[in-house]
Amino acid sequence: MNGQTSRRTEVMRSASEGRHAWAGLWVTVLLVILGFLVIYPILMLLLGALTDTNPVVEGISLRHLSVTNFLTVLANPNVAEALANTLIACGGGTLIAVVVGLLFSWIVVRTNTPFKGVIAAASILPLFAPPLVAGVAWAILGSPKTGLINTMFKWIGLDWRVDFYSMWGLVFVFGIYYAPYVYMFTASALRNMDPSLEEAAEISGASAFATLFSVTFPLIMPAIVSGMLLSFIVMLGIYGIPAVLGAPTNLAVLTTYIFKLTNWSPPLYNTAAAVAIILMVVTGLLVFLQQKVLSGRSYTTVAGKAFRPRSLDLGRWRWFTFGLGIVYLLVVVVLPLLALIVAAFRKFMFIRDVSSLFDARQYSLMHFQSIFDNPLTMRSIYNSVEVGLITAVVGGALAFAIGYTIHRTRVTGRRWIDVISTLPVAIPGLVVGVAYLWAWIGIPGGLYGTIWILALAFIARFMPDTVKSLSTSFLQIHRELEEAAWVCGKGVLGTIRTIVLPLARPGVIASMTLLFVLAIRELGSSLFLYTSNTMVMSVLLLDYYEGGNLGKTAAFSLVQTVLLGVLIGGANWLSRGAAQGSVARAG
Numbered sequence: 001m002n003g004q005t006s007r008r009t010e011v012m013r014s015a016s017e018g019r020h021a022w023a024g025l026w027v028t029v030l031l032v033i034l035g036f037l038v039i040y041p042i043l044m045l046l047l048g049a050l051t052d053t054n055p056v057v058e059g060i061s062l063r064h065l066s067v068t069n070f071l072t073v074l075a076n077p078n079v080a081e082a083l084a085n086t087l088i089a090c091g092g093g094t095l096i097a098v099v100v101g102l103l104f105s106w107i108v109v110r111t112n113t114p115f116k117g118v119i120a121a122a123s124i125l126p127l128f129a130p131p132l133v134a135g136v137a138w139a140i141l142g143s144p145k146t147g148l149i150n151t152m153f154k155w156i157g158l159d160w161r162v163d164f165y166s167m168w169g170l171v172f173v174f175g176i177y178y179a180p181y182v183y184m185f186t187a188s189a190l191r192n193m194d195p196s197l198e199e200a201a202e203i204s205g206a207s208a209f210a211t212l213f214s215v216t217f218p219l220i221m222p223a224i225v226s227g228m229l230l231s232f233i234v235m236l237g238i239y240g241i242p243a244v245l246g247a248p249t250n251l252a253v254l255t256t257y258i259f260k261l262t263n264w265s266p267p268l269y270n271t272a273a274a275v276a277i278i279l280m281v282v283t284g285l286l287v288f289l290q291q292k293v294l295s296g297r298s299y300t301t302v303a304g305k306a307f308r309p310r311s312l313d314l315g316r317w318r319w320f321t322f323g324l325g326i327v328y329l330l331v332v333v334v335l336p337l338l339a340l341i342v343a344a345f346r347k348f349m350f351i352r353d354v355s356s357l358f359d360a361r362q363y364s365l366m367h368f369q370s371i372f373d374n375p376l377t378m379r380s381i382y383n384s385v386e387v388g389l390i391t392a393v394v395g396g397a398l399a400f401a402i403g404y405t406i407h408r409t410r411v412t413g414r415r416w417i418d419v420i421s422t423l424p425v426a427i428p429g430l431v432v433g434v435a436y437l438w439a440w441i442g443i444p445g446g447l448y449g450t451i452w453i454l455a456l457a458f459i460a461r462f463m464p465d466t467v468k469s470l471s472t473s474f475l476q477i478h479r480e481l482e483e484a485a486w487v488c489g490k491g492v493l494g495t496i497r498t499i500v501l502p503l504a505r506p507g508v509i510a511s512m513t514l515l516f517v518l519a520i521r522e523l524g525s526s527l528f529l530y531t532s533n534t535m536v537m538s539v540l541l542l543d544y545y546e547g548g549n550l551g552k553t554a555a556f557s558l559v560q561t562v563l564l565g566v567l568i569g570g571a572n573w574l575s576r577g578a579a580q581g582s583v584a585r586a587g
Helices: 002-050 068-075 077-110 116-128 131-142 148-155 167-177 179-191 196-203 208-219 221-236 240-249 254-263 269-294 317-345 366-373 375-408 414-426 429-440 451-461 463-476 479-487 492-503 505-521 537-546 550-586
Strands: none
Touching: 002 068, 002 269, 002 375, 002 414, 002 429, 002 451, 068 269, 077 116, 077 167, 077 179, 077 208, 077 221, 077 254, 077 317, 116 179, 116 317, 131 148, 131 167, 131 240, 131 317, 131 537, 131 550, 167 179, 167 240, 167 317, 179 221, 196 208, 208 221, 221 269, 240 254, 240 537, 254 269, 254 429, 269 414, 269 429, 317 366, 317 550, 366 375, 366 550, 375 414, 375 451, 375 463, 375 492, 375 505, 375 537, 375 550, 414 463, 429 451, 451 463, 451 505, 463 505, 479 492, 492 505, 505 537, 505 550, 537 550
16 A cells, blocks of 8 residues: 555656646746847847947947947937927827826716717727828828818818927827827726715715815826826837828927938947937836836725716716717817828819819829839738738737736746736837847848748737736636646646637637737837838838828828728627637536
8 A cells, every 4th residue: 555655656746747847848938939039139229229330231249338329329419309309299198198088087987978888989999090090190180281170270261270290289199099098097997986985075065076186086096197107108109190290390209210310321220229228218117107006006996895886967068078079089080080081082182272172073093093003002911911910820829828827827937927028018119120120130041121020029019918918818717617627637738728718719819809900000110120022001101101192191091991990890700709609618
């Protein structure tokens, strides 16, 4: 008997040692992949900022290491001006985003405004619009000479003029398109807040207005600050909107300035790397601040007892709040879309008066014919779809492996995997592009010039978004289901294949769709990594705009918008089918 027990103990010890060995190997593989995707490009970017060698001509070199590039950049008045413009544009945009996002979250969650579903949908719709397309649409609407808004003002006899080729235009477009980040944070906090706190304030004699500012908003302040910081961080890394609205008046921000440095003759790669490092450090500090805020008072509004969110009866004012929602929908969706349609189908953008705007003879398909006669158009669509598919499949599989390791195992080293996979959230897309440029441009026979460098940059860039999206699905699966599979003799891979993957399938499809959409609309990283053979849609769209042909730009913007709409609709349909399948299996 003792011999059998000893033998069983020995077998279990051997099996445990085998699992530990496989777990160690698995963690090592994931860390190597993340090091290749994230750490290596950042180190090469830092090396580029510390040297004065040209990576194209001289390759990567460790000679002449110094901080001269940083000192030169910090003493450069153009950088100081670009930094000041960046802070003003992002600060002003964030202020508008907070006001708009907070207002609509309160209307949707806390009031009896009619058709709140429409307002809720309108509040997050701008998230799906590529920044470059939004910039082009508002350039058509708010151009000081040919803008549709100025044409309408003239028609109705108002001596008003708007000019979106300005700092105020940049601030306005930033604010309305990044308000959804504030909305999502604050709406969630308002839903979790116990209404008895507001009721106690009203019983004490406080008016609804005083309760709003003395109880409601202070209690969700962590969510407000967190949404504010996130929208500021996202604006810091945006290239498309300032490139369209700032270029006509030489209004440079850090992202447009970095791109300009790499396009000078000769290209100033080292200086661009130093500016990119500064932008990354600023973003990293803000992300750290956001994490501190989230780990602070964010749960103080959640009580231990059950409650239902209270709806404030606005009386006749509920139609006013409904009107605000309709105005927002018109401003962020309807007006830009109409502007793109008018510019895409109109032969010439000069509009003499309103009667000319409705003259059917002025419209044709010539811009669509022109863009599809250009072989680059179909090539860019093909390249975008190919990059999107590679990013979605490879990135989705990697995110699944990382998410499963972090949330469903207790292996040593999973915290490092979590930290490194989250690191790109502090790196703007444009900086990822510069880092990958530095990592691969000086290596002959490497990835530079292939479609894979774009896909790998996108996978690294959007890794935090994908892992975060998948985490919810992993956390919803009870551990007992996996334990039941293990009792039935299934191994780890068998349990993942038969239990975890089928139950998490809606989340996996949603995450892969998110990756596909983000890859199709990404411009910042693509700008530094594309070649004539690997040009993608977002780069060609910018090329059309910088070529001065607004009609072609608008037509191609519509093509990109329709393609994204079809993809999102199709993915939504697939996710619903997968969710129903999972429910059926669970039943």
